[in-house]
Amino acid sequence: MRGVVWMKKIKPFSQKEKTMMWITVLWFVFFAGPGAVLFSNTKFILGLPALWTFSLVAWFISIYLVYWWGYKARVTNVSDYED
Amino acid sequence: MLVAAAVYYIGCIAAGIISNKRGAAKSPQDFFVGGRGLGYFVLGFAIMATTLSAWLMLGHQGLMYASGMPYLVYYIHVPAMGILAVMIFTRQWLIGKKFNFLSPGEMYGTYYESKGMRWMVAIVAILYCIPYSALQLTGAGYVFSTLTGGAIPFMWGSILIAGVVVIYVILGGVTSTAIIDSMQGVFLVVGLALMLVVVLGNLSAGDIITQVKGFDAKFLTMPGGNGLWTWSFIFTIALATMGIYFSPAFTIWSFSAKSPKIFRWQSFFVWVLIIGFIYYVVSPLIGMGGRVLFPDLVKTDTLTPTIMVQLMPSWMYVIVGIGLLAAMNSTAAGYLMTTGVILGNDIYKGELKPNASDKETVLASRIVVLVVVLIAFILSLVWKDHLVLMGNLATSFACQLVPALLGMLFWRKIATAKGAVWGIIVGIIVAFLTFKVWRYPLHIHCAMWGLMANFVVFFLFALTKKLPSQGIRDKFEDVLERGMQAYEKENGIQS
Numbered sequence: 023m024r025g026v027v028w029m030k031k032i033k034p035f036s037q038k039e040k041t042m043m044w045i046t047v048l049w050f051v052f053f054a055g056p057g058a059v060l061f062s063n064t065k066f067i068l069g070l071p072a073l074w075t076f077s078l079v080a081w082f083i084s085i086y087l088v089y090w091w092g093y094k095a096r097v098t099n100v101s102d103y104e105d
Numbered sequence: 106m107l108v109a110a111a112v113y114y115i116g117c118i119a120a121g122i123i124s125n126k127r128g129a130a131k132s133p134q135d136f137f138v139g140g141r142g143l144g145y146f147v148l149g150f151a152i153m154a155t156t157l158s159a160w161l162m163l164g165h166q167g168l169m170y171a172s173g174m175p176y177l178v179y180y181i182h183v184p185a186m187g188i189l190a191v192m193i194f195t196r197q198w199l200i201g202k203k204f205n206f207l208s209p210g211e212m213y214g215t216y217y218e219s220k221g222m223r224w225m226v227a228i229v230a231i232l233y234c235i236p237y238s239a240l241q242l243t244g245a246g247y248v249f250s251t252l253t254g255g256a257i258p259f260m261w262g263s264i265l266i267a268g269v270v271v272i273y274v275i276l277g278g279v280t281s282t283a284i285i286d287s288m289q290g291v292f293l294v295v296g297l298a299l300m301l302v303v304v305l306g307n308l309s310a311g312d313i314i315t316q317v318k319g320f321d322a323k324f325l326t327m328p329g330g331n332g333l334w335t336w337s338f339i340f341t342i343a344l345a346t347m348g349i350y351f352s353p354a355f356t357i358w359s360f361s362a363k364s365p366k367i368f369r370w371q372s373f374f375v376w377v378l379i380i381g382f383i384y385y386v387v388s389p390l391i392g393m394g395g396r397v398l399f400p401d402l403v404k405t406d407t408l409t410p411t412i413m414v415q416l417m418p419s420w421m422y423v424i425v426g427i428g429l430l431a432a433m434n435s436t437a438a439g440y441l442m443t444t445g446v447i448l449g450n451d452i453y454k455g456e457l458k459p460n461a462s463d464k465e466t467v468l469a470s471r472i473v474v475l476v477v478v479l480i481a482f483i484l485s486l487v488w489k490d491h492l493v494l495m496g497n498l499a500t501s502f503a504c505q506l507v508p509a510l511l512g513m514l515f516w517r518k519i520a521t522a523k524g525a526v527w528g529i530i531v532g533i534i535v536a537f538l539t540f541k542v543w544r545y546p547l548h549i550h551c552a553m554w555g556l557m558a559n560f561v562v563f564f565l566f567a568l569t570k571k572l573p574s575q576g577i578r579d580k581f582e583d584v585l586e587r588g589m590q591a592y593e594k595e596n597g598i599q600s
Contacts, residue, residue: 034515050185055340058178062327071317071325073174074389077181081377081385084184088377091191092369098191100199100365100588101595 039097046087053080106252109423110430114269117434120288121273121281129280136278136467137207137446139361143283149371150290151283152358153380155439156186156349159244159432161383162296162425167406168331169392173324175334176392180384182343187372187381189350194359194368196514199588200581201360209356210451213506216513216581218573219522223451225509225529230353230447232502232533234440235477236495239484241437242267245430246485251410252426263485266430270438271478274445275471279361282442289431294379296428300409301387303416304394313390316397324396337548345552348504354443356510437481445474501536501552505529508556508563514585517578524566532559 035043051057053076061067061076068075091098130136143151169176197212206212209230214223246263257265273281308316317325328334349355362368395408398416402408409429413422449470454461461469488495508528512520536555539546546554572578592598 046188050181051340053178054181054185054343055178055336058175058327058339059336062175064322064325066318070314071174073325073327074177077177078385080181081184081381084181084187085373085377085381088184088187088191088373091188092373095191096589096593096598098195099369099592100195100585101591102199102202102365103587103591105203 035097039095042087042090042095046091049080049083049087053077053083106254106423106426107256109427110249110253113427113430114265117269117273117285120285121276124273124277124281124284129277130467133207133450133463133466135280136470137360137450138201138357139279139283141202141361142363143280143358143361143367144363145367145370147283147287148358148362148367149375150287151435151439152190152355152371153375154286154290154293154432154435155354155358157290157293157380157432158241158436159248159429161293162300162429162432163244163248163409164406165388166300166391166395167404167408169388170395170402170408171331171405172329172334173320173393174389175327175329175339177385177389178327178334178336179339179343179346181339182346183381183384184377185343186347186350187377189347190372190376191369193350193510193514194355194362195365196585196588197356197359197510198362198365198368200584201356203584203588204580206360208446208450208455209353210447210455212356213509213513213525214451214455216573216577217509217520217522217525218577219526220456221526222509222522223455225526226353226506227447227452229502229506229529229533230444233352233499234354234444235481236484236499238437238440238444238478238481239488240496240499241433241440242478242481243485245433245437248410248426248429248433252413252422252429260486263482266434266437267478267482270434270441271475274438274442274474278467278470279357279442279446282438283358283361286435286439289435292424292428292431293435294383296425296432297383297387297391299417299421299425299428300391300412303412303421304391304398307416308394308397310390313394313397317393320393320396335548338545338550341553342550345500345504345550345556348507348552348556349500351506351510352443352503353447353506354439357443357446441474441477441481444477445470448473448477498537498540498551501540501550501555502533504552504556505532505536505559508560512563513581517582518572519564519567520573521566521569521571522573523569523571524563527566528559528563531562532556535559 058076061072063072065072128135134140210223210226213226242263245266246259249257249262250259273285324330399411413425449466453469454466509525512525532555535558536551539554540551545551
């Protein structure tokens, strides 16, 4: 409870989490539409249509992002405790 | 196919009976939140199955066929939902456990100290769950009729499926819904894998990509073969789709978990890796392969039935057919269960009869499930032509809880009850107008218009500073802080 000495307040987001939040937001904004305009052409990159390669890159980056937010971040993790 | 479907449906009913015998409906805690004991596999795949529905096997493949590569950009919502899940599900789990919430309305109503919020959650649940359930019943009736070669007519197919879903939901509550949903999730994944196998059996991946090179440029560039996928539309519909995770059904799943660690496992392994692979690799191959094999499909959402009928051996046809039916069942069951929980616990016990006993509350929820499925079934017959419209709108309505939930979990210094309630009302109205009256203005999806209007109202009311009482805000803050500290201590993390 508030005022109890042994319970310190945790900052909602650490500096690293803030950085990762910005990276996540930028990842989404870039890959969710505006960035796709740059790859909206009939070229093939690494043997696949440009937009497919673009989307696969988005997915690969997201695998790390989801892992990080799920397993490395503190703000997204809680545990049960004794009342 | 008839025999396989019969075996499948008997299995669903048996699962409901077994769950009931094992006490899955003994108390409101068991019936509404599965005793807060759902494990990794069951909850992990149940969340997936509730989210995806048969759309992933039918409409989605058809859209890939019709749109081409630009449709892939929209898939960003899949991993983004994985990130969102770990942010909002774990906190809801802890809040649900520590305050002993059994339903989303209870959670919102308690935090915002507002009866209006309870009612709004119920209204959102009704506007979302009933039309979406009706869509599943319609689709299931149609699929059942097609797969059995007309032996079971459409209406009887819908009745049968509705009946089976009602039985196992009423018998076993959230537990049986989750168990059967998780099995159905596996069927869904297997079904899609088999579709890919059969497409690649006729055309290698290399051949598909070679043929794609010769496609009309509209299938390689935005806005796609059907002219829909401008960047603004993709951006806004991706955001709107993510809003589904804020809907009441997923709050109930959050409350039902045995451990909060299930959500990060689910997000990473089930959602981003398995479902991500299906979206980013399997779907384009099926969609583009389908375009090569069947270039003249007039109704593009018949791609899946066409592949099944023309390319699959009988045994595969049966498994994929069961996968299709399973996908529809799982979504309908999840949403029917949600409506039962909310109207039973939040409205009947919470508002109408606070002194209702546990037995009475569970009975009320069961009656609600029955009534809702009847309404959904009638809608599926009477409003068949309008169901797709309603399905689109349903998604728009589902995401209107975004500001209210974010306010409670993260923005407690600005979240007001009136902002939450009026935001939802305005959001629903604007979403409706930007679908029905002015369709997707500026190529922005109606759900996004609704959400933007919702946020404006939410932030305007923040200026009044009429927050929930300090006491309730402190309680929620303390629970979340202690939960985060407990995690740090458990994992030896220095803050």
